[in-house]
Amino acid sequence: MPDIPAILISGLTKRFGAVRALDGLELVVSAGEVHGFLGPNGAGKTTTLRVLLGLLRADAGHAELLGGDPWRDAVELHRRLAYVPGDVTLWPTLSGGEAIDLIGRLRGGLDPRRRAMLLERFALDPTKKGRTYSKGNRQKVALIAALASDVELLLLDEPTAGLDPLMEAVFRDCVNEERRNGRTVLLSSHILSEVEALCDRVTIIRDGRAVESGTLAELRHLTRTSISAELEHVPADLPGAHNLVVNGSQIHFEADADRLQDVLRTLVGCGVRGLTCRPPTLEELFLRHYQVMAS
Amino acid sequence: MTAFAGTGLLVRLVLRRDRLLLPVWVVAIGGVVSAIASAITSVYADPAQRLALGAMISGNPAMRALTGPVFDPTSVGGLIAWRATTIAAVLTALMSILLVTRHTRAEEESGRAELIGAGAVGRHALPAAAVLVASLANLATGLLIGLGLSAQGLPAAGSLALGLAIAGVGWVFTGLSVLAAQLTEGARTANAIACSALALCFLVRAAGDAADVEAVSWLSPLGWAQRLRPFAGERWWVPALIAVAGLLLLGASGLLARRRDLGAGMMAPRSGPANAAHSLRSPLALAWRLHRGALLAWTIGFAVAGAVFGTLAESMRDIVSDNPRIAELISMVGGGDTLVDTFFATELGLCGVVAGGYAVQAALRSRTEEAAARAEPVLSTAVPRWRWLAGHLAFALLGSAVILAVTGFAAGLTHGLRTGQPLTEAVRILGAALVQVPAVWVLAGLAVLLFGALPKLTALTWAALVTFVLLGQLGQLLQIDERVRAISPYFHLPQVPGGQFSAVPLVWLAGVAALLALAGIAAFGRRDLSGD
Ligand SMILES: Nc1ncnc2c1ncn2[C@@H]1O[C@H](COP(=O)(O)OP(=O)(O)O)[C@@H](O)[C@H]1O
Ligand SMILES: [Mg+2]
Numbered sequence: 168m169p170d171i172p173a174i175l176i177s178g179l180t181k182r183f184g185a186v187r188a189l190d191g192l193e194l195v196v197s198a199g200e201v202h203g204f205l206g207p208n209g210a211g212k213t214t215t216l217r218v219l220l221g222l223l224r225a226d227a228g229h230a231e232l233l234g235g236d237p238w239r240d241a242v243e244l245h246r247r248l249a250y251v252p253g254d255v256t257l258w259p260t261l262s263g264g265e266a267i268d269l270i271g272r273l274r275g276g277l278d279p280r281r282r283a284m285l286l287e288r289f290a291l292d293p294t295k296k297g298r299t300y301s302k303g304n305r306q307k308v309a310l311i312a313a314l315a316s317d318v319e320l321l322l323l324d325e326p327t328a329g330l331d332p333l334m335e336a337v338f339r340d341c342v343n344e345e346r347r348n349g350r351t352v353l354l355s356s357h358i359l360s361e362v363e364a365l366c367d368r369v370t371i372i373r374d375g376r377a378v379e380s381g382t383l384a385e386l387r388h389l390t391r392t393s394i395s396a397e398l399e400h401v402p403a404d405l406p407g408a409h410n411l412v413v414n415g416s417q418i419h420f421e422a423d424a425d426r427l428q429d430v431l432r433t434l435v436g437c438g439v440r441g442l443t444c445r446p447p448t449l450e451e452l453f454l455r456h457y458q459v460m461a462s
Numbered sequence: 463m464t465a466f467a468g469t470g471l472l473v474r475l476v477l478r479r480d481r482l483l484l485p486v487w488v489v490a491i492g493g494v495v496s497a498i499a500s501a502i503t504s505v506y507a508d509p510a511q512r513l514a515l516g517a518m519i520s521g522n523p524a525m526r527a528l529t530g531p532v533f534d535p536t537s538v539g540g541l542i543a544w545r546a547t548t549i550a551a552v553l554t555a556l557m558s559i560l561l562v563t564r565h566t567r568a569e570e571e572s573g574r575a576e577l578i579g580a581g582a583v584g585r586h587a588l589p590a591a592a593v594l595v596a597s598l599a600n601l602a603t604g605l606l607i608g609l610g611l612s613a614q615g616l617p618a619a620g621s622l623a624l625g626l627a628i629a630g631v632g633w634v635f636t637g638l639s640v641l642a643a644q645l646t647e648g649a650r651t652a653n654a655i656a657c658s659a660l661a662l663c664f665l666v667r668a669a670g671d672a673a674d675v676e677a678v679s680w681l682s683p684l685g686w687a688q689r690l691r692p693f694a695g696e697r698w699w700v701p702a703l704i705a706v707a708g709l710l711l712l713g714a715s716g717l718l719a720r721r722r723d724l725g726a727g728m729m730a731p732r733s734g735p736a737n738a739a740h741s742l743r744s745p746l747a748l749a750w751r752l753h754r755g756a757l758l759a760w761t762i763g764f765a766v767a768g769a770v771f772g773t774l775a776e777s778m779r780d781i782v783s784d785n786p787r788i789a790e791l792i793s794m795v796g797g798g799d800t801l802v803d804t805f806f807a808t809e810l811g812l813c814g815v816v817a818g819g820y821a822v823q824a825a826l827r828s829r830t831e832e833a834a835a836r837a838e839p840v841l842s843t844a845v846p847r848w849r850w851l852a853g854h855l856a857f858a859l860l861g862s863a864v865i866l867a868v869t870g871f872a873a874g875l876t877h878g879l880r881t882g883q884p885l886t887e888a889v890r891i892l893g894a895a896l897v898q899v900p901a902v903w904v905l906a907g908l909a910v911l912l913f914g915a916l917p918k919l920t921a922l923t924w925a926a927l928v929t930f931v932l933l934g935q936l937g938q939l940l941q942i943d944e945r946v947r948a949i950s951p952y953f954h955l956p957q958v959p960g961g962q963f964s965a966v967p968l969v970w971l972a973g974v975a976a977l978l979a980l981a982g983i984a985a986f987g988r989r990d991l992s993g994d
Contacts, residue, residue: 220842222991242846250842256835259648261751262734265742272743273843294733298571298647309839 203366257297264293399438468583472591539693604629620693637711749853772876803960814898870895907978914985
């Protein structure tokens with residue numbers, strides 16, 4: 168079973184009039200992994216999820232969800248997945264508890280014990296009417312409705328956008344539990360620390376195209392390492408170093424992975440007194456992608 | 463005056479957002495009045511004909527209930543005022559209500575008002591801007607009517623008076639809808655309150671005019687518009703009354719606004735149950751939760767209207783006995799029973815088009831839900847699209863049947879209590895009311911078709927309803943070709959009670975409605991979900 172990917176997208180294209188929201192997107196999510204779907208606003212994350220839910224019809228390309236066709240088999244597939252929209256709107260006259268139960272039942276039922284536990288952990292008052300909830304609380308309603316049901320796949324569209332840091336921590340715990348229970352999670356986000364903390368693999372999307380995909384380690388491998396060093400004498404030339412900053416005997420620069428060997432050899436010849444190497448944060452990785460793309 | 467800071471900026475914003483819609487309203491209303499004027503001028507050129515028409519109306523309470531009395535049948539202007547005032551006034555009131563709600567309560571509900579409120583904008587600026595633009599639209603409508611009539615050679619004073627009367631009704635309902643916007647949290651409810659008030663005003667005036675009780679007609683702003691008496695010895699103090707009434711309503715809403723928070727209503731929201739009832743587990747159950755409030759309100763409103771009509775019906779006979787000449791005419795066509803039945807048929811026809819409004823708003827609830835992104839969470843569960851849409855359609859179809867049945871039953875019952883056969887009459891008039899249902903369903907079907915095929919243009923359903931109403935009310939007078947009038951589903955309904963009943967057109971209409979709805983459901987299954 169783990170051989171069949173939970174999500175398989177290739178060459179997916181979706182246009183809205185003149186706007187190309189998706190432009191040949193590739194995305195593979197293996198069963199049982201927590202997959203980060205990272206991209207700036209307008210990159211096409213929500214559009215991708217809506218295509219996967221059969222809410223939008225792709226113009227071209229192939230999309231497969233839990234072995235089925237997201238458009239044709241929508242109803243059967245929806246029993247096996249739960250979705251948290253990016254912008255949750257609730258029915259003004261239904262209480263939060265009613266909305267949770269309704270969405271859960273329409274999907275095929277939800278576990279009352281998990282529901283009660285989640286309400287407590289997210290500290291949500293389920294008796295309030297939909298129109299009186301703040302953005303964060305509306306998000307909690309959708310999260311609880313999704314997490315309380317027994318499904319194989321969770322599609323989460325920027326689920327922590329309105330949550331405070333305390334609730335974000337609760338959310339992370341929940342996702343980790345889902346992973347332990349063998350569920351697949353596709354987590355769209357532009358919050359890098361979240362993806363770093365939660366995801367096994369990441370796909371980075373920009374302008375409707377996947378620009379990078381792999382495990383965090385693989386992505387780091389592709390990128391530059393930040394190096395700070397204290398030296399006895401500063402070399403006149405440091406081949407392979409980018410963004411070199413010299414501050415007295417202190418230097419700071421970035422190096423490509425394939426040039427690390429050369430760079431370190433040069434440094435050793437200059438008398439190293441102190442050395443810090445830092446793998447790139449996802450943040451840097453992310454920013455770099457867009458700088459490279461933009462230039 | 464910091465409470466009004468930024469009003470000018472907001473006025474420009476409102477004008478920009480409505481730059482297309484408002485001119486359409488204004489020109490449409492002006493055009494309707496103009497068309498009525500030129501039709502009456504040409505059809506009733508002969509004074510004898512005008513007098514005959516005047517006598518006919520005086521003798522026909524059903525007609526008076528619909529349009530009001532004729533104050534001066536001798537002049538062309540008097541007849542124009544009689545025929546045009548109510549239609550134009552109701553349309554202008556609707557324009558004002560929808561405009562004010564769209565730019566006040568709907569803005570608060572969507573949260574956009576918060577963006578504006580956080581800027582350098584006073585707390586009354588949003589309603590003030592809406593009121594200014596509504597007043598502008600009302601004045602433009604009045605001016606267009608006045609100019610249009612005097613351009614057709616009618617007396618300037620009367621033309622001006624009619625324009626003022628129409629603008630005045632718009633002004634009163636501008637005030638009323640600002641007040642309604644203070645009372646509730648939802649734009650839908652605010653619209654519902656203001657439209658109910660409009661319906662009540664119509665009903666009060668209709669009852670007063672049908673029963674010939676001036677004091678009752680004076681209770682309604684629609685009655686004031688007529689009693690300004692354009693072309694029939696204008697009473698120039700009535701506009702002052704109208705102005706004061708509007709100001710009082712605005713003052714009251716200003717007081718309320720000061721006592722509440724942005725986004726909140728006067729009616730505090732109650733909390734709900736922590737768990738959903740066992741029955742809340744299907745799209746139909748959700749639709750019931752979303753529609754039940756509106757359906758209950760419409761049912762009560764229609765029951766009241768039916769009871770009023772039923773109470774008035776028997777008085778049709780008295781008028782006959784009062785006037786020997788008319789009595790003779792009446793007995794030639796079938797006697798007092800005919801008058802009673804004609805009255806019922808006319809009023810039920812009116813209820814039919816109003817029920818069309820219910821059906822359209824219920825069917826278009828699907829679009830409201832979709833545009834507000836509330837369809838998305840449901841359609842990403844194991845609910846097929848057709849079942850979700852069918853839930854809303856069910857309320858459009860069954861709900862309109864229920865409210866019409868209730869109207870007929872209430873009308874028959876109250877009438878029967880006076881004639882001594884409450885049950886027989888209740889069943890008879892209920893049956894007659896149900897005859898309207900297939901035409902109403904065509905509108906619901908049209909709404910679903912547009913929702914499925916052209917979701918951004920669902921508002922066209924309302925345009926269709928208004929067109930059908932105008933064709934029905936004015937088609938004959940304006941000598942519009944029968945083939946054009948036949949596009950209205952209401953055109954095909956048998957005139958019951960009293961007339962010849964035939965089930966054939968009803969079956970046809972129901973079939974057309976079913977086809978439209980099925981096509982809409984199929985189209986919805988094929989398209990993208992879309993926001994607004
Ligand atoms: N319904 C729509 N109509 C027109 N354009 C749209 C629609 N939905 C999304 N877009 C456009 O498609 C692009 C991708 O949007 P989206 O998928 O929402 O991005 P993300 O979720 O990554 O922020 C954006 O440029 C957006 O403006
Ligand atoms: Mg998004």
